[in-house]
Amino acid sequence: MIELDFDKMGGLIPAIVQDYTSGEVLMLAFINQEAWETMLSTGKATYYSRSRQKLWVKGETSGNLQLVKEVRIDCDDDTVLLKVEQIGGAACHLGYKSCFFKKVANGTVRITAQRIFDPKEVYNK
Numbered sequence: 001m002i003e004l005d006f007d008k009m010g011g012l013i014p015a016i017v018q019d020y021t022s023g024e025v026l027m028l029a030f031i032n033q034e035a036w037e038t039m040l041s042t043g044k045a046t047y048y049s050r051s052r053q054k055l056w057v058k059g060e061t062s063g064n065l066q067l068v069k070e071v072r073i074d075c076d077d078d079t080v081l082l083k084v085e086q087i088g089g090a091a092c093h094l095g096y097k098s099c100f101f102k103k104v105a106n107g108t109v110r111i112t113a114q115r116i117f118d119p120k121e122v123y124n125k
Contacts, residue, residue, distance in 0.1 A: 002040075005078040006033055012048060013078050017091065020069040020083040026091035027099040029058075031080065043068050045084055062122045064088035090116040093123070 006013055012030040019026055029047040031039070035055050039046040045058040045066035059065035070083035092099040095115040103112045 002073070003077065004033075004036060004073065004080070005076065008078050012050070013080065015045075015047065016079065016081045017045065017066065018081060018083050020085050024098055025100055026066075026084070026086060026097070036080075039068060039082075040071075045082060058091075059087060062088065062090070062093070062117070064090045064117075066091070088116075093119060095119050095122070 004013060009030075011032050013032075015029045015031050017026045017029060018024065029045075030050060031046070032048040032055075035046045035048045038055065038057075042057075045068055047056055047058060048054070049056045057065070065087040066082070066084040067087065068082055068084055072081040072083070074080070086097070090097055092101065094101075095117045096113050097116060098113065101111055101113040102109050104110075
């Protein structure tokens with residue numbers, strides 16, 4: 001069994017999520033032991049929602065699933081890098097491909113991407 005160090009952050013470790021093909025960073029999430037084991041057994045990106053205090057499979061509501069293609073573990077065994085196939089094109093719950101769609105330059109924040117879907121239509125069905 002693969003041992004990760006979930007003790008340092010109270011049972012959670014960061015998961016950096018990257019598009020398997022392009023290398024673009026899509027999001028940052030957290031996983032606990034149960035999410036880790038679920039992800040390994042299903043091949044679907046599964047995280048721990050700190051706000052809802054429960055597991056969530058990415059895309060179970062929106063349809064924008066993440067299929068895990070590769071997993072990397074850092075040198076301290078307390079962070080993972082997930083390389084995923086992003087189904088539906090959007091990782092961000094606000095409808096963007098990446099959660100990192102804002103750029104800071106010259107003291108201002110600018111949106112640098114186009115929305116792929118309207119979150120009101122997806123989440124308020």
